[in-house]
Amino acid sequence: MEGYDEGKAIELIYAAMLGEATWQDFMRYLANSAANGKAVLVLHDEVMQRGYIPIAHGVESSTLNDYAAYYASVNPFMSPAAAMMPGRGTPDIELINERALKATEFYNDFLLPHEMPGRVSMTIEHSHQFMFVLALLSDALDIDEKHRVAQRLTRLAPHLQRASRFYREAGLGLTLGDFNGAIFDAINKGVVVIGEYMHVKAMSEKAEQLIEGSEAVGFTALGSLRFKSSDMQQSLQGMLDRWYTGSKLVAHYVGELKISLILIEKNDISSYFEGPTVVAILEEGQGTNKEFNITHFSTFYGLTRAEIRSLRGIANGYSVSEIAQQARRSEETVRTQIKSLYRKTRTNSREGIIRKLFGAS
Structure with missing residues (x-):
């Protein structure tokens, strides 16, 4: 246990923002200010009732995994905590009474076995459905010490909120600087940078032109990107989910456009405050090449007319229901045709068959 110096704690916050220290240094300092202390940054999704801890000190990785799982x-x-204003340090007993807490599964099976029965927390921000929470936990916090820690967190709140704004604004600045689209425009490709909640952060001139002349992609009344293809829309929504674990590159052929979605990798603290970012690369003039590829591909693999129809639907980014509706067949029939496509082409996914299709010419 170390003595606590507020100036040192604030200095570590700004040093971490500037890259002269790490956020682990700050978390370590905060944790060591209490006997057997542990410090965690928590993200909680109120709608889905799920969360995770991206940065912690004094807590084993298996414990963090159990929390997320x-x-x-x-x-x-x-x-x-969601009902309280952000920026106020709060002892656990002000959020839930001790008797009720000790009757919970969370206390008996999670906090107590890991020597974390005492807790003081502060909501840094409450943005949309997400809560960003800093907490200090220990098995050696009496009521007076909890109130002292709560006051410390309250005084740190403005600096941590400034850090949150810093990462959000820095992320937007890098987006506009690195993806201004000049290079992509020069090679006849458009680029759109999309953030959490489908928010368009930046867009090149070429992307604006392609979207304006396309029926496959457009904008909602709130300015979010919207694809006609439900598969494409689901891919984008999935990649913008903070819990997404799928491929970082997804390509679809939607109408006259080829659209590639790329999930940008970030460090833990940027991901925590800023959320995910996806870059969409738009290319035009795929129609002629696509039809040639389908003909060549179908002959090579000996596809039936029904299988070719389903293949063309996949290449256009249509869902099973959309393919079935256009073909006037049942969805089960279309699924059977797609399974046959996978078997004949030795693939097992839409992405796999698309990659093979456009590498076939």
Whole structure:
């Protein structure tokens, strides 16, 4: 246990923002200010009742995994914390009374076994459905010490909120600087940078031209990107989910456009405050090449007319229901045709067959 110096804690926040220290340094300092202390940054999704801990000190990785896998969904502190204004350090007993807490699964199976029965927390921000929470936990916090820690967190709040704005604005600045589209425009490709909640962060001139002349992609009334293809829309929504674990590159052929979605990798703290970012690369003039590829591909693999029809639907980014509707067949029939496509082409996914299709010419 170290003595606590507020100036040192604030200095570490700004040093971490500038890259002269790490956020682990700050978390370590905060944790060591209490006997057997542990510090965690928590992200909680109020709508889905899930969460995770991207940065922590004093907590084993297996414990963090257990929290993300299950205990985030039964955390009794989050609901009362959501009703409080951000920026106020709060002892656990002000969120839930001690008797009720000790009756919970979260306390008995998670906090107590890991020597974290005492907790003081502060919501840094409450943005849309997400709560960003800093918490200090220990098995050696009496009521007076909890109130002292709560006051410390309250005084740190403006600096941590400034850090949150810094990462969001820095992320937008890098987006506009690195993806201004000049290079892509020069090679006749458009680029759109998309953030959390489908928000368009930046867009090149070529992308604007392609979208304006396309029926396959457009904007909602709120300015979010919207694809006609439900598969494409689901791919983008999935990649913008903070819990997404799929491919970082997804390509679809939608109408006259080839659209590639790329999930940008970030460090833990940028991901925590800023959320995911996807870059969409738009290319035109795929129609002629696509039809040639389908003909060549179908002959090579000996596809039936029905299988070719389903293949063409996949190449256009249509869902099973859309292919079935256009072909006036049942969805089950189309699924059977697609399974046959996979078997004949030795693929097992839409992405796999698309990659093979456009590498076939």
